[in-house]
Amino acid sequence: MKNKRIKEDIQHKEWEQSFIKSKDFKKIFYYNQKTDVRFGLTFMATLIDENIIQDGILPNLLEDEFREIEDIKQLVPVADVQVCDDPSLIEQKLMNGYVMLTIETELKHFGFIAAQKEIVRGLSQPEVEFSVIGPKEAFVESMGQNLNLIRKRLPVKELIIEEFTLGSLSKTSVAMLYMENITNEDNINTVRQRLKNVKFDAITDSSYIVQLISDNSNSPFPQLLDTERPDRVAGILAEGKIAIVVDGSPHVLITPTTLVEFFSSFEDYFLNWILSSFFRLIRLFAVAFSILVTPIYVATLSYHYELIPKDLMSTLITSRREIPLPPILEALFLELTIELLREAGARLPTKVGQTIGIVGGIVIGTASVEAGLTSNVLLIIVALAALASFTTPVYRMGNTIRLLRFPFLFFAELWGLLGIVFCFCVLLTHLTRLTSLGRPFLEPLYPPRVVDMKDALIRLPFEKQSRRPIYLRTKKPIRFSKKKAKKQKDIDE
Amino acid sequence: MKEQPIPERLQISPFLVFFMVMSIQIGIGVLGYQRIIAMDAGYDAWISILFAGGCIHVIIWMIYKICDTAGGDIVTAHKYIAGNFIGKALSAIFIGYFILFSLTVLRTFIEVIQVWMFPEINTFWFAFAFMALCVYIIFGGFRTVVGISFFGLVLPAYLILTFGWAIKFSNFYNLLPIWDHSIKELLTASYHMSLTFIGFESIIFFYPFIKEPKKSQKWAHLAVLTTTLIYTTLAIITFAYFSEEQLSKQIWASLTMWKIVEMPFVERFEYIGIANWNLIILPNVCISVWIVSRLIKRVFNIRQKVGVFFIVAVVLFMIIFLDTRDKINMLNDSVGKMGFIFTFIYIPLLFAAVMIAKKLKRGKKK
Numbered sequence: 001m002k003n004k005r006i007k008e009d010i011q012h013k014e015w016e017q018s019f020i021k022s023k024d025f026k027k028i029f030y031y032n033q034k035t036d037v038r039f040g041l042t043f044m045a046t047l048i049d050e051n052i053i054q055d056g057i058l059p060n061l062l063e064d065e066f067r068e069i070e071d072i073k074q075l076v077p078v079a080d081v082q083v084c085d086d087p088s089l090i091e092q093k094l095m096n097g098y099v100m101l102t103i104e105t106e107l108k109h110f111g112f113i114a115a116q117k118e119i120v121r122g123l124s125q126p127e128v129e130f131s132v133i134g135p136k137e138a139f140v141e142s143m144g145q146n147l148n149l150i151r152k153r154l155p156v157k158e159l160i161i162e163e164f165t166l167g168s169l170s171k172t173s174v175a176m177l178y179m180e181n182i183t184n185e186d187n188i189n190t191v192r193q194r195l196k197n198v199k200f201d202a203i204t205d206s207s208y209i210v211q212l213i214s215d216n217s218n219s220p221f222p223q224l225l226d227t228e229r230p231d232r233v234a235g236i237l238a239e240g241k242i243a244i245v246v247d248g249s250p251h252v253l254i255t256p257t258t259l260v261e262f263f264s265s266f267e268d269y270f271l272n273w274i275l276s277s278f279f280r281l282i283r284l285f286a287v288a289f290s291i292l293v294t295p296i297y298v299a300t301l302s303y304h305y306e307l308i309p310k311d312l313m314s315t316l317i318t319s320r321r322e323i324p325l326p327p328i329l330e331a332l333f334l335e336l337t338i339e340l341l342r343e344a345g346a347r348l349p350t351k352v353g354q355t356i357g358i359v360g361g362i363v364i365g366t367a368s369v370e371a372g373l374t375s376n377v378l379l380i381i382v383a384l385a386a387l388a389s390f391t392t393p394v395y396r397m398g399n400t401i402r403l404l405r406f407p408f409l410f411f412a413e414l415w416g417l418l419g420i421v422f423c424f425c426v427l428l429t430h431l432t433r434l435t436s437l438g439r440p441f442l443e444p445l446y447p448p449r450v451v452d453m454k455d456a457l458i459r460l461p462f463e464k465q466s467r468r469p470i471y472l473r474t475k476k477p478i479r480f481s482k483k484k485a486k487k488q489k490d491i492d493e
Numbered sequence: 494m495k496e497q498p499i500p501e502r503l504q505i506s507p508f509l510v511f512f513m514v515m516s517i518q519i520g521i522g523v524l525g526y527q528r529i530i531a532m533d534a535g536y537d538a539w540i541s542i543l544f545a546g547g548c549i550h551v552i553i554w555m556i557y558k559i560c561d562t563a564g565g566d567i568v569t570a571h572k573y574i575a576g577n578f579i580g581k582a583l584s585a586i587f588i589g590y591f592i593l594f595s596l597t598v599l600r601t602f603i604e605v606i607q608v609w610m611f612p613e614i615n616t617f618w619f620a621f622a623f624m625a626l627c628v629y630i631i632f633g634g635f636r637t638v639v640g641i642s643f644f645g646l647v648l649p650a651y652l653i654l655t656f657g658w659a660i661k662f663s664n665f666y667n668l669l670p671i672w673d674h675s676i677k678e679l680l681t682a683s684y685h686m687s688l689t690f691i692g693f694e695s696i697i698f699f700y701p702f703i704k705e706p707k708k709s710q711k712w713a714h715l716a717v718l719t720t721t722l723i724y725t726t727l728a729i730i731t732f733a734y735f736s737e738e739q740l741s742k743q744i745w746a747s748l749t750m751w752k753i754v755e756m757p758f759v760e761r762f763e764y765i766g767i768a769n770w771n772l773i774i775l776p777n778v779c780i781s782v783w784i785v786s787r788l789i790k791r792v793f794n795i796r797q798k799v800g801v802f803f804i805v806a807v808v809l810f811m812i813i814f815l816d817t818r819d820k821i822n823m824l825n826d827s828v829g830k831m832g833f834i835f836t837f838i839y840i841p842l843l844f845a846a847v848m849i850a851k852k853l854k855r856g857k858k859k
Contacts, residue, residue, distance in 0.1 A: 078783055125718045295843075303611070304764045306764070307761050307764050309759070309760075312758060415619070417610075417611065418767070418771060421771040422623075422626070422770060425626060425771065425772060426629070426818070428641065428644055429626065429630050432633065432640035432644075433633035447506065447509070447813050448509075
C-alpha cells in the first residue's frame with residue numbers, strides 16, 4: 001500500500017525532474033504546531049523574496065490552526081493567494097515567483113502564494129531625452145514601476161492596460177496602453193493582432209518589438225517611436241495614440257507615429273510656442289544640412305566648380321591645392337573617421353570615450369589637414385554635419401541619418417547635383433510609401449492636412465490645439481471646447 | 494457587366510487633383526516654349542497663352558461631363574458609346590500615346606542635361622535609373638504617385654522666384670505695341686502652346702480614383718488657371734528680358750534666364766535649376782506610366798505590375814534609338830500634335846458621342 005503511494009508520488013512528480021537539477025529549486029517541509037499537518041513549500045529561491053516567506057507566510061502557517069489548503073486564504077496576509085488543482089500551472093507559477101504550498105493529505109490541490117522579488121532600479125534622469133525644463137523622471141526596467149509612472153499621470157479609468165505574454169522562452173510581459181474612449185478601434189485591433197502574431201522565442205527589449213511589429217521592417221526608418229519619458233507617453237496617450245510597455249525595457253514604444261514626430265523633442269511643449277517652433281525648424285534644417293552638405297561638396301568640386309563664385313573659389317582652391325585625393329575619397333575618409341569616433345565613443349566607458357573624442361577630433365583632424373590628406377574646408381563641413389546630426393531628439397532617427405549620408409555621397413559622385421536630387425527623389429518615394437500602423441508616415445506633409453500642421457514643423461500655442469491629429473481618427477476628435485469667440489477688443493478698451 | 498468600384502482607401506482627396514493636374518502640365522515644355530510661340534505671334538504671344546488656357550477650361554468641363562455620364566474613366570466611356578470590343582480597341586490607342594509621352598519627356602530632359610550640365614552622361618543608364626525609380630513609385634500604388642506629384646510641385650515651387658532676377662534687367666516696352674498680329678497668327682501660337690499645356694487630359698484616366706469626383710472639378714479648373722497664369726507671367730518676363738531677335742536663338746529661354754541669377758554662394762544657378770527639374774519631370778513620367786499600366790490592365794486584363802515592366806522595357810528600348818537632336822525634335826513635334834488632336838479634337842468628339850448615347854439610352858428606357 002505504501003509502495004503504491006510512493007510510486008504514484010514519483011509519477012506525479014515527473015514535472016520535478018528538470019527542476020531538481022537547478023540549484024535554486026527548493027522544497028522544504030514543515031509541521032503545523034497546532035494540527036500537526038505536514039506541508040511543503042516549493043519555490044525558486046532566485047525569484048522570490050525570502051522576507052515574504054519568513055515574515056508573511058511561515059509564522060502564520062506554523063502557528064495558526066491550519067488544516068486544509070483552503071485555509072491559507074484566511075491565514076496568509078498576502079493579496080495574491082490562489083488555490084487550484086491543475087498541475088500544468090505549476091511550472092508557470094513557480095517561474096513567475098510564486099511559492100507553491102502542498103499538504104500530504106490533499107495531493108490534488110495546490111496553493112500558490114505570490115512572493116516575487118522585485119529588483120527595482122531607482123528612478124533616474126532621462127539620458128537620451130534629457131530636458132532642462134520639465135520632469136526628470138525616466139522609465140526603468142521594471143514594468144510595474146513604469147506603469148505606475150504612467151498611471152499616476154493619467155488617473156482615469158479610461159486608460160486601459162492590456163497584457164500579453166510574448167516569446168516562448170523569455171515569457172516577456174508586454175502591456176498595451178490606450179484610452180478607451182479616445183483611441184481608434186482599428187488601431188487598437190491592429191496592434192493587438194500584431195503583438196499576438198509575434199513569433200520569436202526571446203524578447204529581451206522593446207527594440208525587438210519595434211522590429212517585429214513595424215509595417216516595413218526593411219526600412220532604415222524607425223516606424224515606432226521609443227521614449228524614456230513618462231510625461232511624453234502620457235501626452236501621446238491623451239492624443240489618442242497607443243503605448244507599448246515591455247517588461248525589462250526602459251523604453252516605451254509609441255505608435256502610430258509620423259516622420260515629423262521624430263524631430264520634435266518633448267521639451268518643445270514646455271517652452272513658449274514661438275521658441276519651440278523656432279527650435280524645431282532649426283532641428284529640421286540641421287538634419288537636411290547634415291545629410292546634404294558633404295554630398296554637395298563632392299558634387300560641386302567634382303563636376304560643377306562653375307557654380308562657386310570667384311571669391312569663394314579661391315578659398316577652396318587654396319585649401320585643396322595640396323590634396324592628392326579626389327573629393328569623394330577625401331570626403332569618405334573624413335566621414336568614416338567621424339563614424340569610427342562615434343562608434344568607439346559609444347562602446348567605451350564615458351571617461352575613456354571623452355578622451356577618445358578629443359584625441360580623435362583634434363589630433364586626427366588637424367593632423368590629416370597638415371599631412372595634406374584632406375582640406376580644412378571639408379573638415380569644417382564634416383564636423384558641422386556630424387554636430388547637426390546630433391540635434392535629432394530621437395536616438396534611433398539619429399542613426400538613420402548617419403546612414404543616409406552614404407547613398408547621397410555615392411550618387412553625388414556619380415551624377416553630381418543631379419545625382420543628389422535623384423537620391424532625394426528615391427528617399428521621398430520611400431517615405432511616401434512608408435506607413436506606421438497603416439497610417440501615412442509623412443502626414444501632415446503628405447497627404448497634406450493643414451489642420452495637423454499645428455503640431456508638425458512648428459508648434460502653435462495650446463489654445464489652438466483643441467483638436468486631436470486627424471490621422472489618428474480618434475473617437476473624440478475634439479480635445480476641449482474652445483471658449484466662444486470673444487468680442488474683438490479694440491485698443492484702450 | 495458592372496465594374497468594380499475603387500475601394501476608398503485607395504482614393505485621393507478631391508483637392509489633390511489640383512497638384513496632379515499642375516504637376517503633369519508643368520514639365521519639359523516650360524523650359525523653352527517662349528521661342529516657339531513668339532515665332533508666329535511675336536511679342537503678342539502672351540495673348541495666345543491666355544486663349545489656350547481659356548480653351549482648356551472648356552475641355553476640362555467636357556472631361557468631367559464625360560466621366561460623370563459614363564460613370565468612370567475613358568475605358569468606361571468608350572464602352573458606353575461603342576460597346577465592349579470596339580471600346581477596348583479605342584482605349585488601346587492611348588497606350589501608345591502615353592508611352593510616347595513619357596518617352597518624349599524623359600528623353601528631352603536628358604537632352605537638356607546633356608546640353609547644359611553633363612555632355613557625357615549616358616542616356617541609357619540615366620533613363621534606366623529614372624525608370625527604376627518610377628517602378629518603385631508606381632508599385633506604391635496610386636496614392637504614392639499622387640504623393641510624388643504633390644512634392645514634385647511643392648518642393649521646386651521656389652524656382653518661380655528665381656525668375657525675379659531677370660526682372661531687374663527687363664524692358665517691358667518690348668511688349669508694345671500690343672495686338673499687332675493677326676488672329677490667325679495668334680491662333681497658330683495657341684496651337685504651338687499645346688505641348689506645354691497637355692497633360693491635364695490625364696484626369697479622364699484617373700477619374701475613378703478621386704473621392705467625390707464632382708468636388709474635384711473646381712480644383713482642376715483652378716490648377717489650369719494657375720498654370721496659365723504662371724506661363725503668361727513667365728512669357729511676359731521672357732519677352733521683356735530678351736529682344737525678339739535674341740529670343741529667336743534661345744531654344745531653352747527659361748534656362749538662359751537663370752544665368753543672370755547671382756547669389757553670394759552660387760554663380761551659375763541653372764545647374765541647381767536643372768538638377769531640381771528632375772523632381773518636376775518625375776511626376777510627368779510617373780503619371781503617364783501609371784496611366785498606361787492602368788490602361789493595359791483594363792483593356793487586356795494583364796496585372797498592372799507586369800504592365801509596368803513592359804512599359805519600362807519599351808521606353809528603355811526606344812530611348813536607345815533617340816540619339817540626335819533632330820530625332821528628339823521630331824518626337825516632340827509629333828507628340829505635341831498627337832496631344833493636340835487628342836485633347837482638342839478627340840475629347841469634344843467623345844463628348845458629343847457620349848451625350849448622344851445618353852439621349853439614345855434614355856429614349857430606349859422610355
